[in-house]
Amino acid sequence: MRNPLIVATLGLLLLADVTQAQTLVATSNILIRATQRTLDFTSDTTTSIRDSKIVREAQDDAASFVASNGDIRGAHLESALNLLRTRVPEARDASDQDLAEAILAL
Amino acid sequence: MLLLGSTAHAGLELHLKTEGLSPAQQQASQALLDEAMQALPPRFVEQLDRRIDVGWTDKMRSDAYGQASLVSELDLNRNLLASLTDGSAATRKTYRPHGTVRREMLATVLHELTHIYDRSRLWPNAERTLIQRCSQRSGSSGLIGIPDQCRGQSDRRFTFSDDPRLLDLAGWQQYVGRRGEREQHNRQIARSPDIYETSSPKEFVAVNMEYFLLDPSYACRRPALYRYYKERFGWAPAAKSDCSKTFAFLNAGNDFAKTPLGQVDPERVYAVDYLLAEANQNWVSRWGHSMLRLVICAPGRPRGPDCRLDLDQHLVLSYRAFVGDVQLSSWDGLVGKYPSRLFVLPLAQVIDEYTKTELRSLASVPLKLSRDEIENVVERAAEMHWSYDGNYFFLSNNCAVEELKLLRGGTNNSKLVALDNIMPNGLLEVLKGRGLADTRVLDDPREALRLGYRFDSFRDRYQAMFEVLRKQLPIKQEKVEDWLSLTAAQRRQWFDQADLRTSAALLLLEQASYRQQLLLAQDEVKQRYLGARELKNGGMDKANATLRQILDSSGFLSRPAELLGSGGYGLPQPAEWQRLESETSLRQKQLHALTGDLDKEVRALLDPDRAAEMAANEANVKQIGEHLRKLHKAAGGLQLP
Numbered sequence: 001m002r003n004p005l006i007v008a009t010l011g012l013l014l015l016a017d018v019t020q021a022q023t024l025v026a027t028s029n030i031l032i033r034a035t036q037r038t039l040d041f042t043s044d045t046t047t048s049i050r051d052s053k054i055v056r057e058a059q060d061d062a063a064s065f066v067a068s069n070g071d072i073r074g075a076h077l078e079s080a081l082n083l084l085r086t087r088v089p090e091a092r093d094a095s096d097q098d099l100a101e102a103i104l105a106l
Numbered sequence: 107m108l109l110l111g112s113t114a115h116a117g118l119e120l121h122l123k124t125e126g127l128s129p130a131q132q133q134a135s136q137a138l139l140d141e142a143m144q145a146l147p148p149r150f151v152e153q154l155d156r157r158i159d160v161g162w163t164d165k166m167r168s169d170a171y172g173q174a175s176l177v178s179e180l181d182l183n184r185n186l187l188a189s190l191t192d193g194s195a196a197t198r199k200t201y202r203p204h205g206t207v208r209r210e211m212l213a214t215v216l217h218e219l220t221h222i223y224d225r226s227r228l229w230p231n232a233e234r235t236l237i238q239r240c241s242q243r244s245g246s247s248g249l250i251g252i253p254d255q256c257r258g259q260s261d262r263r264f265t266f267s268d269d270p271r272l273l274d275l276a277g278w279q280q281y282v283g284r285r286g287e288r289e290q291h292n293r294q295i296a297r298s299p300d301i302y303e304t305s306s307p308k309e310f311v312a313v314n315m316e317y318f319l320l321d322p323s324y325a326c327r328r329p330a331l332y333r334y335y336k337e338r339f340g341w342a343p344a345a346k347s348d349c350s351k352t353f354a355f356l357n358a359g360n361d362f363a364k365t366p367l368g369q370v371d372p373e374r375v376y377a378v379d380y381l382l383a384e385a386n387q388n389w390v391s392r393w394g395h396s397m398l399r400l401v402i403c404a405p406g407r408p409r410g411p412d413c414r415l416d417l418d419q420h421l422v423l424s425y426r427a428f429v430g431d432v433q434l435s436s437w438d439g440l441v442g443k444y445p446s447r448l449f450v451l452p453l454a455q456v457i458d459e460y461t462k463t464e465l466r467s468l469a470s471v472p473l474k475l476s477r478d479e480i481e482n483v484v485e486r487a488a489e490m491h492w493s494y495d496g497n498y499f500f501l502s503n504n505c506a507v508e509e510l511k512l513l514r515g516g517t518n519n520s521k522l523v524a525l526d527n528i529m530p531n532g533l534l535e536v537l538k539g540r541g542l543a544d545t546r547v548l549d550d551p552r553e554a555l556r557l558g559y560r561f562d563s564f565r566d567r568y569q570a571m572f573e574v575l576r577k578q579l580p581i582k583q584e585k586v587e588d589w590l591s592l593t594a595a596q597r598r599q600w601f602d603q604a605d606l607r608t609s610a611a612l613l614l615l616e617q618a619s620y621r622q623q624l625l626l627a628q629d630e631v632k633q634r635y636l637g638a639r640e641l642k643n644g645g646m647d648k649a650n651a652t653l654r655q656i657l658d659s660s661g662f663l664s665r666p667a668e669l670l671g672s673g674g675y676g677l678p679q680p681a682e683w684q685r686l687e688s689e690t691s692l693r694q695k696q697l698h699a700l701t702g703d704l705d706k707e708v709r710a711l712l713d714p715d716r717a718a719e720m721a722a723n724e725a726n727v728k729q730i731g732e733h734l735r736k737l738h739k740a741a742g743g744l745q746l747p
Binding site for chain 2: 048049050053054055057060062063064066067068069071072073074075076078079082084088090091094098099101102103104105106
């Protein structure tokens with residue numbers, strides 16, 4: 001039922017992350033680039049944990065977690081906590097709060 | 107002895123009409139018929155217990171290969187006899203999947219024999235009994251209240267071509283809400299070996315029989331149909347290619363830095379979820395949107411519940427209309443003008459689009475499917491991804507209907523066969539009612555959020571963040587909307603006083619504000635664009651041309667089959683992937699360059715005040731980020747390597 005992959009508007013193109021339509025394609029891209037430059041920058045070119053997609057995609061969840069004192073705990077954060085605890089020795093014994101702050105402060 | 111002798115004669119016999127044929131012609135014709143007999147399934151030969159006379163005729167369209175009479179005659183086009191006899195047919199290429207003229211002639215004999223077999227009602231005993239029972243029932247009580255297993259079985263007239271399962275796989279789907287009645291048009295038209303197959307179910311059965319019998323790669327290209335024939339005949343040709351373990355697909359995600367060609371390994375798919383976006387007031391989404399989520403395990407992780415959090419691996423199957431213009435007309439949607447296709451998208455992008463951009467929440471409900479059913483749904487999705495080019499009717503042929511067809515085609519689960527549902531939210535209820543969806547995962551909202559069964563709308567989060575702000579700082583605003591309507595400069599004054607917790611809230615609210623600015627700017631630019639593009643010298647010519655180019659060149663993501671040329675059919679095989687790889691990365695580069703151009707051209711169109719506010723907002727996001735990092739460092743917080 002969902003609307004189309006509309007390549008809806010020039011504006012959409014400009015503003016891609018925020019499209020009301022399902023900007024599948026090119027549409028979304030431009031603005032996504034623009035927003036991601038400031039909101040978060042994801043890179044696949046390095047294997048560093050701080051640049052991993054899972055961790056970067058958990059930043060909004062981490063902010064919600066920290067601000068809400070652990071009340072809002074989204075799946076992206078859960079996924080990143082698991083990853084950090086398996087891959088980073090100093091994360092193993094850190095609390096959820098400490099790790100969420102570390103992700104937030106990247 | 108006599109008895110044995112007579113049973114040895116039972117079965118199909120092809121008899122060449124030799125009248126008027128030279129010895130060489132007779133010999134070549136007989137060799138062709140012998141080869142056809144060799145290619146047929148033993149059960150086919152045994153069941154079609156009759157003599158069929160085969161002859162050459164010139165009473166036929168010059169471009170036809172052959173045709174069968176109703177029961178016992180088969181004619182071949184005499185135009186082809188000479189090349190068969192002198193052997194040149196074996197080397198003359200046809201540029202169709204069968205390859206040569208002689209292969210086409212062999213396929214013709216098999217095709218026409220299949221028509222006769224199909225008309226002969228050669229059902230296995232159990233099926234015959236079912237058909238009789240269902241026919242009697244519908245005769246006495248009509249279509250209303252027929253048992254599920256009788257759907258489509260009453261009054262059947264053909265061995266294959268009115269079998270409900272065959273029709274599901276072939277692309278003549280059940281209409282929704284019409285008790286099993288079938289759609290008139292087949293939209294599985296892309297990457298067909300022979301588009302003639304879509305003209306009717308009878309032709310579909312005959313054409314596919316050709317490929318089942320003659321093409322060793324049929325099992326890999328049309329795996330579900332291969333299994334169907336194999337099961338019906340209890341037999342399959344000895345020559346069979348080794349199929350790749352993975353399915354290729356085009357990832358329609360918006361990360362242009364990555365090649366869009368991906369692979370799904372069904373072995374790594376732990377579960378299939380029904381993914382439902384809640385409705386909002388936008389008319390196209392008033393009933394919500396339904397999708398399927400493939401829960402794919404990260405490489406190296408054993409298949410199990412832990413895979414549910416490998417979010418970066420998960421993919422979403424979504425039927426969406428593709429519209430190549432800037433306005434969506436509701437009228438066009440209702441009459442099915444938009445082509446509907448099965449897109450494959452990264453889960454993270456789908457979550458972002460709904461929860462952050464549209465401020466709608468998502469529910470992800472596991473479907474209770476067996477291991478086989480899961481793998482077959484993945485396989486079916488791959489088949490539909492490459493072959494389906496449908497019409498998107500918002501009301502009757504919506505995403506929920508398409509999803510239902512996909513699940514039905516993939517699983518053949520009897521609980522799905524008789525489902526009649528029309529709206530996405532309704533489908534979930536029905537799936538739950540039939541024990542196919544496990545909605546208990548949503549019972550505890552916090553656990554559901556933590557484990558990815560629910561993705562909450564950021565509307566709620568922004569509200570929560572504002573509450574934090576009000577508690578921590580002496581701000582005057584009482585509603586989150588009021589806070590967001592302050593200028594970036596006004597909000598910035600509070601940053602220095604914020605502790606870590608408050609800064610986290612401020613960061614999310616700055617992002618919310620930025621998204622809001624983007625929406626406003628989008629709307630302004632859209633109005634200007636729509637107003638100006640019809641005008642000459644409206645200042646939009648260049649942007650318009652670039653937009654056009656982007657629309658044209660991004661179309662390939664919605665029509666993946668176009669990238670592959672006409673050599674193959676069905677699922678693309680490893681030999682075709684290479685071409686796919688180079689084609690997609692080439693186009694991706696063009697798109698990358700074009701979007702850069704457009705970005706520049708469109709930015710110039712922004713209202714100066716809007717542009718300044720957006721820049722200030724961006725600066726805020728950066729500043730609060732730096733503030734956060736400073737606090738974190740000063741507190742001796744953990745630094746990730």
